[in-house]
Amino acid sequence: MTLWGGRFSSGPAESVAALSRSVHFDWRLAPYEIEVNLVHLKSLVAQSVVSKEEGGKIEKALLQLATEIGSGKFTYTKADEDVHSAIERGLIEKCGPVGGAIRAGRSRNDLVITDFKLYLVDHLLEIAAQITSLVQAFNAQAERHLDLIASGFTHTQHAQPITFAQELSKHSHGLLRDVDRIFDWLDRNNFSPFGAGALAGSSLVPKPEKIASELGFAGVMPNSIDAVSDRDFAAEALFIMAMIGVHLSKVGEEFILWSSTEFGWLEIDDAYTTGSSIMPQKKNADVAELARGKSGRFIGNLTSLLVVLKAMPFAYNRDLQEDKEPVFDSVDQLLLLLPAVSGMVATANFLPAKISKTAADGFSLATEIADFLAKKQIPFATAHEIAGECVKFCEKNGITLQQLTTVQLLTIHPSLTDEVKELLDVKGAVDSRRSSMATSKNSVSTALIQLKSEITRIESEISRRRKPLSGMI
Missing domain, CATH: 1.10.275.10 (Fumarase/aspartase (N-terminal domain))
Known part of the structure; x- marks a missing residue:
């Protein structure tokens, strides 16, 4: 018809x-x-x-x-x-x-955008709920590993020792920013286009505000031409979903590395892996790999719509038929991916002995030497050079920083007294970083408590913003 x-x-x-x-x-x-x-x-x-x-x-x-x-x-x-x-x-x-x-009194132009916005409100809130479940999985793992010290990495190289719980819970903070972006989207885009007609409004819809209110919108869009041509809301939703995809890709990459033979920090539960059709021994991190791979799809969907919108004149144009498939695909893929990633994280078996064993590798305690000297009022640039000399000496002689003798330290610099040796310990290094954002056990534990509070707020907000369909379906 x-x-x-x-x-x-x-x-x-x-x-x-x-x-x-x-x-x-x-x-x-x-x-x-x-x-x-x-x-x-x-x-x-x-x-x-x-x-x-x-x-x-x-x-x-x-x-x-x-x-x-x-x-x-x-x-x-x-x-x-x-x-x-x-x-x-x-x-x-x-x-x-x-x-x-x-x-x-209505056109397909204003009707479809109204339908589309209502669809996105529902589905972005469902995505927010799924993200919250993933955050809870990360937080539960973090709480189990508050006493575990690991090597932190920058440039995929050993950097400084950290509390492993902080490494895990960093994902919670990024993912909760995604949820906040969804709430921001709702606040900015929760305005009804209905009543705009084809583009000029309709004499048969004199009170679009009443219709907007009954549909759960905060108000109406103020310009009927903009109302039927605007797809900012769809592009912005695709950006949010692409950003979620990027965060999930980062999770996937880390789980792939940690579960590799070379790292050996993690065993992914059998339920979240697959095998090989030719190599019986294989246990592949497919959930993590698909999390990494699908990020390209989310980014591609965003790019696809932006290209459609880049030269759209006047009011509605049929090009805008291309707005829905990228959004539907991103929604479908996220709702498919998030439960699997949550399950992978929740059931992961981290291996503390392997993780802690390498915490001091790569001269990760060198910063403790520089900090020690800085506290003696030696300019940090100079202290940095001295700490580097210590590393160079150790590399040349095949020893670790902890194995430096008092004589060797004093030979490198007279300010490197015995007290510095007490600091060349991963637990001491971690415990010394006590600010609200830092890696000590107390700092991370407090941050996890705050995350729990944030999750409670978010769950309440999701519940408040959800509404049942009046159409009984």
Whole structure:
């Protein structure tokens, strides 16, 4: 079914109909379409554009369609161009030509964006909930490893010893920023385009604010032309999902490295690995690899929509049909990926003996020497050079910093007295970093408590912002 054609002498060519058809992907907006139509119908009846009797028939048909869409009994056909035409066809089948009255005062232009925004509100909140579960998995692992000291890395080289719980919980902070971005998106984009019509507004929708409120929006968009042409909200949602994908890719990369024979820090649970069809011994970190691999897909979806939007003149253009598939794909892939990554993290078996064994490798305690000298009021640039001399001496003689003798230290610099040897210990190095952001056990433990509080706030916020569909599906 098409929603136009009166001024045409023939229908579109078969190739044009195929090119224009979007119902096979925009059908997922059907529950939101029903919701919007139910609210719009109330407005039409209130203005006597549709009689109460006819409004009752249409409402009954919409609610029946809602149930049938939910059960799969009603769906689109090959003749339907899009979700809007499919649902209007269903209405007319149920209540006759009066079903077509629902189209008064609205256009597909404002209707589809309203549906799309409602879809994104629901699904971004679900993504936020899934991210929260992943953060809880990281925090639980971190709490189990508060006493474990590991080597920290920069440039993938041993840097300084750290509390391993801090290494794990760093992901929690990045992921919670993603959740905050979702909340920011909701605050910025929770405005209804409905009532904009094709582009100029509609005399049959004099109070779009009332419709917006009933749909759960904070208000209406102030410019009807912008309302039908804006896809900032979709691009911004894709950026948020791409950023989540980048964070998940980082998690995946670390789990791949940690579980390698070369690191040996981690055993990934069998349930979150796969084997090889030819090598019986293999246990592959496929969840982690797919987390890393899918980041390209999320970034690609964002880039795809930005290119569509880069030269879009005036109001609505059909190019904007290309806005939904990248969003749907990113949503689907994230909701597929997040539970698997959460399970991988929650069930991971970290190996403390292996992790702690290398904490002092790579002369990771050299900074303790520089800090010791700085506390003696030696300029840090000079102290840095002296610490470097210590490392060079150790490399030349095949020893570690901890093995330097008092005589050797004093030979390198007279300020390197015996007290410095007490600092060349991974536990002492970690414990000395006591600021709120640093790596001591107390600092990390306090940060984990704060993360728990933040999760409670976020869960409450997700619950507050979620609303059930009025369409009963």
